[in-house]
Amino acid sequence: MTPVLDIRSLARAWDGKPALRDLSLTLQAGGMLGLIGPDGAGKTTAMRMACGLLRPDGGEVRVLGLDVQRDGAAIRPLIGYMPQRFSLYPDLSVDENLRFFSELHGLSRDQRQQRRERLLAFSRLEPFTRRRAGALSGGMKQKLALACTLIHEPRLLILDEPTTGVDPVSRQEFWDLLGDLARGGMALWVSTPYMDEAERCGHIQLLHQGQVIAEGRPAELSASFPRRILRLEGADPQAVRQLVQAFAGVVLHRFGHSLHLVCDPDQEEGLRLALRQANLEAKPQPPTLEDAFFHAVAHGSLAA
Amino acid sequence: MLAVAAKEFLHILRDPRTLAVALVMPLAMVLLYGYAIDMELRALPIAVLDEEGGVRSRQLVEDVQSSGFIQVVERLSSREQIEPGFRHNRFLAALVIPAGHARRLGQGREAPVQVVVDGADGSTAATVGAYLEQAIALHNGRRLPGAGLKPPLRVEPRTWFNPQRVSAHFIVPGLTAVVMIMVCALLTSISIVRERETGTLEQVLTAPVQARELILGKLQPYLLIGALDTAVIFFVGRVVFQVPMNGSWLALAGYSLLYIWVALAMGLLISALVRTQQVAMMIALVVTLLPALLLSGFIFSHASMPLPLQVVGHLIPATWYLRIVRGVMLAGVNAWPREALVLAGMGVAITGLALKRFQKRLDD
Amino acid sequence: MRPTTESGLAVRAHHLSRRFGDFTAVDSLDLDVEAGEIFGFLGANGAGKTTAIRMLCGLLAPSAGEAWVDGLPISTHGEAVKRRIGYMSQRFGLYDDLRVGENLEFYGGIYGLDSAAIKARRGELLERLDLSQALDRPTGSLPLGYKQRLALGVALLHRPPILFLDEPTGGVDPVARRAFWDLIYEVAAEGTTVFVTTHYMDEAEYCGRVSIMVAGRIQALGTPASLKAEHGARDMQDLFLKVVGT
Structure with a gap:
């Protein structure tokens, strides 16, 4: 089957500085691919090139087999792109925003009516059709932006940090909507700074300094974290900090009342012993995606 | 701060x-x-017909001249002298201060003065009229303070005023x-x-x-x-x-x-x-x-x-x-x-x- | 520890309310925050968090009720309260066209520090926030993580005993967020009270106590562990959804 999105060796530099090097990926219909990475890793650059908004220095992007550079006009109706700062018109109502975007895509009156109803129901914005977009809450704005992005029924949805600044309840709701879309056969490519969101993707690529430094299913990535984490409850951080100084490379993180000590596997025994001598009982802490992310960013890969 | x-x-x-x-x-x-704007217009010649002949009217004439771009070249004694002056291009306008000027001012009433302008050279004349009007307004501000919105000394403009010629x-x-x-x-x-x-x-x-x-x-x-x-x-x-x-x-x-x-x-x-x-x-x-x-x-x-x-x-x-x-x-x-x-x-x-x-x- | 109030409370709100027209943004808020605490002030968008923080910082007058910050009533001692708090908002409040050092100088100036004091404090903060190499860079050109640390520096300039952080980590990547929280812990360890709002539930876990606000009122208050136990929640995300969800 032709992948919905097929990217080969995509590269781009800004003023001679590489922003993205050698990005390759394939995304099938119904798939959800997550792109995570620190600020400036090249996420937005990659997404803009995939939409044909930015010319790559090298590599190619194919959407349903069509080349983004050559067949731009044919590809546009296939892609829905929601940029990081998707701007709705704050002085237009929910309805007027939707209408504008449907006119932009040249929909017929019937199509417009039909999709409007479907999208309003889908995004649960029906009660607010006459409210001005500027007066919507952050979560509702994002849903409206999503509805506007979906108005031409794209096959591929590209979302650049869609939930930044949105509260947890709205984020959950938003991702439930994305899940529905994927189940309906749409292909989704999403970037996010939230690890809990990344965990909802079928496949994740971790981008750092323009390069993919790790990728796989979320569970695979957390499992391949090469170090060990020990958890201490209610210990004095200062005392523990002093204690672990003897162990090279051990990192200490605070999480409210608990402390996480990250060490190499061969250090674990010694560290536990030292802690026990100080009357501290460390428990093993299973690594999360975030731990994997940190390690990969700090060391350039998930290798030990 | x-x-x-x-x-x-x-x-x-x-x-x-x-x-x-x-x-x-x-x-x-x-x-x-x-x-x-035209910069040629300077020291425009006018005539004055002072029927009053008092301190007040002398001050007015002084003020009108003080700006430097209006020059009183002739003193007239009757209105009949205005027309020949225009015809021979001796002056472009005449300022007429009627008798009773000071008395009216003293009573706090409006004291109209008349500006008669040579219509032959429309644009120049208009400029002169405008100058005079402004000069009189200045005089108002200077000599007759506290006059409020409606200055007691008022010019009734008779000529069309073309801003480009100022x-x-x-x-x-x-x-x-x-x-x-x-x-x-x-x-x-x-x-x-x-x-x-x-x-x-x-x-x-x-x-x-x-x-x-x-x-x-x-x-x-x-x-x-x-x-x-x-x-x-x-x-x-x-x-x-x-x-x-x-x-x-x-x-x-x-x-x-x-x-x-x-x-x-x-x-x-x-x-x-x-x-x-x-x-x-x-x-x-x-x-x-x-x-x-x-x-x-x-x-x-x-x-x-x-x-x-x-x-x-x-x-x-x-x-x-x-x-x-x-x-x-x-x-x-x-x-x-x-x-x-x-x-x-x-x-x-x-x-x-x-x-x-x-x-x-x-x-x- | 820095001496704070006799009562030991850094922030106290009593029936604090704010209405906008017929909309009640904050509805009779009661809250005690101990000196030296890291207090997480959570809630959905529009629950009234920002309005509450703005009242506590003297940016907004309450419609009813009273609050004390560092023992001083905000209604009558607004200016004195401002000297005792540091404030950092999600928008950071930095001048993009000024250099890093100039932003610190300006804010030092409006806090009434003299130029020698500003210079000393600036160096100290830049060192601590790992921004020394960015001193002469225009603020607008900095990555978000740098701006965020600079905004924290601005809030800390006058050594306030209480720090209000309104969504300080919004849109910042996990690496920068963790670095930021390391700084918060350092500041708190010196006795500064930290009052923070966030949409990241993993960050809520970093707080000593949290409150969850729904529709202008506090619906849950306690340590993350006690709240999770009380509501039978797996983690803070789950807890939040349980408390906020109807």
Whole structure:
């Protein structure tokens, strides 16, 4: 089957500085691919090139087999792109925003009516059709932006940090909507700074300094974290900090009342012993995606 | 307050566009306007028919001449002498001061004087008429203070008045009033909205800084820029257009600072009232440029306006500054206590309003 | 520890309310925050968090009720309160056209520090926030993580005993967020009270106590562990959804 999105060796530099090097990926219909990475890793650059908004220095992007550079006009109706700062018109109502975007895509009156109803129901914005977009809450704005992005029924949805600044309840709701879309056969490519969101993707690529430094299913990535984490409850951080100084490379993180000590596997025994001598009982802490992310960013890969 | 002023300075320096607007635009406008007008008209010959012959009427004739661009070449003894004078091109207009002039003034009544203009050379004649009218208005301000909205000495214009024919001597000082209020109001109009938009206002207001300090701090650097602008305009007026300077530079500088302050405060008030930078700039342009251009007496004299427009004209700062600047430069009169007082009052009122409005607006 | 109030409370709100027209953004809020605490002030968008923080920082007058910050009533001692708090908002409040050092100088100036004091404090903060190499860079050109640390520096300039952070980590990547929280812990360890809002539930876990606000009222208050136990929640995300969800 032709992948919905097929990217080969995509590269781009800004003023001679590489922003993205050698990005390759394939995304099938119904798939959800997550792109995570620190600020400036090249996420937005990659997404803009995939939409044909930015010319790559090298590599190619194919959407349903069509080349983004050559067949731009044919590809546009296939892609829905929601940029990081998707701007709705704050002085237009929910309805007027939707209408504008449907006119932009040249929909017929019937199509417009039909999709409007479907999208309003889908995004649960029906009660607010006459409210001005500027007066919507952050979560509702994002849903409206999503509805506007979906108005031409794209096959591929590209979302650049869609939930930044949105509260947890709205984020959950938003991702439930994305899940529905994927189940309906749409292909989704999403970037996010939230690890809990990344965990909802079928496949994740971790981008750092323009390069993919790790990728796989979320569970695979957390499992391949090469170090060990020990958890201490209610210990004095200062005392523990002093204690672990003897162990090279051990990192200490605070999480409210608990402390996480990250060490190499061969250090674990010694560290536990030292802690026990100080009357501290460390428990093993299973690594999360975030731990994997940190390690990969700090060391350039998930290798030990 | 100093911290705010210093920071505001950095903003100006970092933004070449603002700086360009602040320094180049006024210069360009003055040069453009100045050159667009005929500079040939100077020392226009007129005749005077003084039927009164008293101190009052002598003062009027003196004042009319003091500006330097009107010269009394002949004294007439009867109206019959006007026409031959026109025919032989000895003078372009005649000023008739009817008998009973001083008596009427003494009774606080209107004392009309008549300006008779040679219609043969339409445009020149119109200019002379306009000059005379302005000169008489100056005389009003100078000799007959406290006359209120309706000056006791009134000219009824008889000639169509073509603004394009007024000379640079007259235009450039007036232009200062128009250009400065526009530029200064534009400069400050975005200063508060911008901070509201970027969120820095919120941060600043969590510090123990008073709204008063913030507003006054913001005024300072722009006051300096405004002063610089004014100096540049006057310099150009003097050197390029040879506008006479019959009064004191020091007095003019003082009045100009007062005027700049009023203009800057208007910008700040707008900035405290609106939500976005674009709207602020639009409003600043509309409320400063048009009234200053049309209603200040810059082009159209107040005397020729219907009453409501005259009233509006007297509410705009440019009107008062215009009188001062023409009076100081052309008539050589340095003392304008009433006009200065009005400007100061406007400055205090507008600054106060901006402050009050600004404090209120933190609550939404 | 820095001496704070006699009662030992850094923030206290009593029936604090704020209405906008007929909409009640904050509805009779009661809250005690101990000196030296890291207090997480959670809630959905529009629940009234920002309004409450703005009142506590003196940016907004309450419609009813009273609050004390560092023992001082905000209604009568607004200016004195401002000297005792540091504030950092999600928008950071930095001047993009000024350099890093100039932003610190300006804010030092409006807090009334003299130039020698500003210089000393600036160096100290830049060192601590790992921004020394960025001193002369225009603020607008900095990555988000740098701006965020600079905004924290601005809030800490005058050594306030209480720090209000309104969504300080919004949109910042996990690496920068963790670095930021390391700084918060350092500041708190010196006795500064930290009052913080966030949409990241993993960050809520970093707080000593949290409250969850729904429609202008506090619906849950306690340590993350006790709240999770009380509501039978797996983690903070789950807890949040349970408390906020109807």
